[in-house]
Amino acid sequence: MLLLFPVFNLYGSSLLILSSQGLIFSFLLFKRYYQQRNTSDLLLGLILIITCYHQTAYTIGFMDWYDTYRTTKINYYLVDLSLALAPLLFFYIKSIIQPDFKLKDINLWHFAPVLIYMLIKLFVWIYDAQQDGFHEVQNGPMVMQFEWKFLNPFLFLFRTIQMLLYLAFSFQIFFAFREKIKHYFANTYRLELRWLQNFLFAYSFLYLFYSIQIVVNEMIIDLSWKQKWWFYLLSGITIIYVGIKGFFTEISELKSVDFGTFKLPKNEPSRTVKKESVDQFSEKKALINNYFEDHKPYLDSELTLISLASRLDMSREELSDIINQGFESRFNDFINSYRIKETKRLILEDKHKTLSLLGLAFEAGFNSKATFNRAFKKSENQSPSEYLESMT
Incomplete structure (x- = not known):
């Protein structure tokens, strides 16, 4: 056969x-x-x-x-x-x-x-x-x-x-x-x-x-x-x-990510942060603002909630609550908003003439092209290249 x-x-x-x-x-x-x-x-x-x-x-x-x-x-x-x-x-x-x-x-x-x-x-x-x-x-x-x-x-x-x-x-x-x-x-x-x-x-x-x-x-x-x-x-x-x-x-x-006891903040506008007064909350919000203006921690591409909380001498739960309620933003969007401002500042200083857009993004603290493009478009309603064209 x-x-x-x-x-x-x-x-x-x-x-x-x-x-x-x-x-x-x-x-x-x-x-x-x-x-x-x-x-x-x-x-x-x-x-x-x-x-x-x-x-x-x-x-x-x-x-x-x-x-x-x-x-x-x-x-x-x-x-x-x-x-x-x-x-x-x-x-x-x-x-x-x-x-x-x-x-x-x-x-x-x-x-x-x-x-x-x-x-x-x-x-x-x-x-x-x-x-x-x-x-x-x-x-x-x-x-x-x-x-x-x-x-x-x-x-x-x-x-x-x-x-x-x-x-x-x-x-x-x-x-x-x-x-x-x-x-x-x-x-x-x-x-x-x-x-x-x-x-x-x-x-x-x-x-x-x-x-x-x-x-x-x-x-x-x-x-x-x-x-x-x-x-x-x-x-x-x-x-x-x-x-x-x-x-x-x-x-x-x-x-290897370890959240420990960290829990997602609840979307409750009336919830206070660990029963602290409004004045104390405002003071810590101002502290964060001043720290970002003076030390620019967002330039660190490896920045995390826990590392920033350590620098500010806060617990990560406390810092997360302040960012979510005080700045009405998630940690991810909050940090990237500063990085986008830094990128725009570099463009205004004509740094784009010596560095590519991706190079500027890295200078501002981003560590990937995908994150940079997504965050920029979400914030500015246009891509980084479109923004650059509108500025030149």
């Missing part, structure tokens, strides 16, 4: 290449976890492994596995591990924004659904293997009459609800952390929050695309293998993006 497998074509080869690269990055992440014991590396490696694993059926299908081996039992070997993917996404985000996060026994209950599903798959396999003629067919009666008709539809519904919940929790803790960062640090983009956001968006898009594809296939029109291939191509591209960005993005500084 002439074996047709493997057949290399656009559909199978592209998935094979993308998944292979994902496996390489998984290995690199596991290796780094072994060396440095960063839980986030272990979790991201597992996420990549599962995403690559889910490419298997379609990859070998396009390479003519099923046509070559018509009695293959691969449908029994391949187990849908997406029930483990949702909690892994959530734990990955937590492992970065919570420095003391460790996987504990109590976390294992999150993976109970996938363990139950694997036991059911094992039962299906054992039952079918005992049936007459099992070795002459690809799928036994339990697969066709139970798994495909009942288990898979229930699995899709359960997986959809599960992924929605875990993604919602993940976005919730991420946005809360990002908001807290803005009250703590002046320069936020250097902390690579954008990577975490894009990571969540990537898997949210995959989840949405896949769900729509299933609904269309089940309720509107039967999609062909080639039509379903687009999801797996997008999944493969996501694997490459997550592998590269996840491995090379430096998040150690972000993971």
